Amino acid sequence: MTMIEPISVDVRSRQIVRLPARRHLVLCPAIDDTAAFKALRLMSVRSGVEDVAFVALKDVERQGFIKTINSAFKDADADLVSYVAQDAFAGVEWLAYMEAQFQSAKVNFAAYNCGKWNGRIAAFGCARTSWVRQLYAGDFFYPNYISHRADNELTVIARGQDCFSFDPRSLLVEVDFEKPFRSKEDGASNFHVEDRETFERRFSEGFDGLVEMPALAKLKPEYLKQKKSLWERGKRLLGGT
Secondary structure: OOOOOOEEEEEOOOOOOOOOOOOEEEEEEEOOHHHHHHHHHHHHHOOOOOOEEEEEEEEOOOOOHHHHHHHHHOOOOOOEEEEOOOOEEEOOOHHHHHHHHOOOOOOOEEEEEOOOOOOOOOOOEEEEHHHHOOOEOOEOOOOOOOOOOHHHHHHHHHHHOOOEEEEEEEEEEEOOOOOOOOOOHHHOOOOOHHHHHHHHHHHHOHHHHOOOHHHHHHHHHHHOOOOOOHHHHHHHHHOOO
16 A cells, blocks of 8 residues: 655644644654654555545644644544554554444544553544544543543543444554553653542543443443453453453
8 A cells, every 4th residue: 555654743832733634634742753754654554544644743842642632633624533652553454444443423432452451541542523522622632631541531431422442453552662561550750640630530520421420330440440450351341251
């Protein structure tokens, strides 16, 4: 398949970001253009789709991942928006498998197979624009998170609304040899306890009424009571035994 050359745009706070109009926008916050373009070129070659733009979002002000995505998303003209990272490695037809899930009108949000969470958290994910715009007054992620838990929240909301999907063939794996897997997020260098507290508070309040409490009660053991292994949680989500 012919590669669609990625583009780069500077992202600053309080400034409109102009993105191309495509059916699908793949947004990659970046602090290293070389690394971002290397990852996005492989994503492009292996995407299996055509009406898509791969965009490196240069985080000029070091706002962080969440604010950079939110800044770029405000003026986005696309049916689907994916968030990825410069350390992501794409499997063959990763994007085609993702788009196939959205052929169902029921699906509004889906997780890529990052090789870590088995769909329980959309570390990399894709949202139907019409759905996600209604959640946070035009932002993609809940804006009060600093660096963590925004992806958890989107996943929980989608699962609670029964509009979530996960196909393990949609492979987009995080590759960072300097960051071994951590079972606890507070081992991360950019961990902020405020993010965990915000998530737990919003979970207990139903995310501003976006999810009914009985649905959240079923998810609580997975997201607020970390007792079972990642493998067991992943098997349950996929319907295994």
